[in-house]
Amino acid sequence: MTTAQGTWKERKRPTRLERRFEFSDYEETREFLESLADISEATGRYPDISFGRTHVSLTIQADEATGVIADDQRDFARRVDEIAAAEPAMA
Amino acid sequence: MTTAQGTWKERKRPTRLERRFEFSDYEETREFLESLADISEATGRYPDISFGRTHVSLTIQADEATGVIADDQRDFARRVDEIAAAEPAMA
Numbered sequence: 001m002t003t004a005q006g007t008w009k010e011r012k013r014p015t016r017l018e019r020r021f022e023f024s025d026y027e028e029t030r031e032f033l034e035s036l037a038d039i040s041e042a043t044g045r046y047p048d049i050s051f052g053r054t055h056v057s058l059t060i061q062a063d064e065a066t067g068v069i070a071d072d073q074r075d076f077a078r079r080v081d082e083i084a085a086a087e088p089a090m091a
Numbered sequence: 092m093t094t095a096q097g098t099w100k101e102r103k104r105p106t107r108l109e110r111r112f113e114f115s116d117y118e119e120t121r122e123f124l125e126s127l128a129d130i131s132e133a134t135g136r137y138p139d140i141s142f143g144r145t146h147v148s149l150t151i152q153a154d155e156a157t158g159v160i161a162d163d164q165r166d167f168a169r170r171v172d173e174i175a176a177a178e179p180a181m182a
Contacts (some may be wrong), residue, residue, distance in 0.1 A: 050141035
């Protein structure tokens with residue numbers, strides 16, 4: 001069962017939020033990755049990130065202890081959406 | 092059948108080179124990712140990269156046309172080894 005938070009997909013087993021972003025060139029991809037790194041350092045949250053030349057995929061795993069996606073993890077996802085909205089991503 | 096180039100692993104189906112790096116903190120991880128981005132821009136080669144707070148994994152796919160890992164792809168792997176050697180990575 002998938003519920004999209006914004007365009008995040010919430011998946012089960014294990015519970016996680018996933019989102020993929022597409023970019024028109026590597027420069028945009030790199031700028032987005034820089035912004036993500038800044039959010040990670042500001043929040044102490046480090047999602048699993050995979051990327052290539054023009055795509056970035058993020059996975060925010062549920063809290064290990066509770067198995068639930070915590071509010072501050074959803075906040076992290078929202079901050080990612082904000083920087084994506086500021087980028088001309090075609091996601 | 093796995094042959095390690097340095098500590099790259101060469102895998103089959105599909106043919107590719109893989110290597111994982113571990114770091115002691117996110118700052119080191121971020122520096123390494125920056126250096127990788129510089130090599131990608133310099134060579135026009137963009138491996139599949141996934142990372143978390145203290146690890147980075149790279150996959151260099153074989154050339155789509157030939158199905159073989161080309162010399163310049165191996166050169167890319169060597170350049171990655173050089174920057175890793177310059178970092179205090181515990182890979």
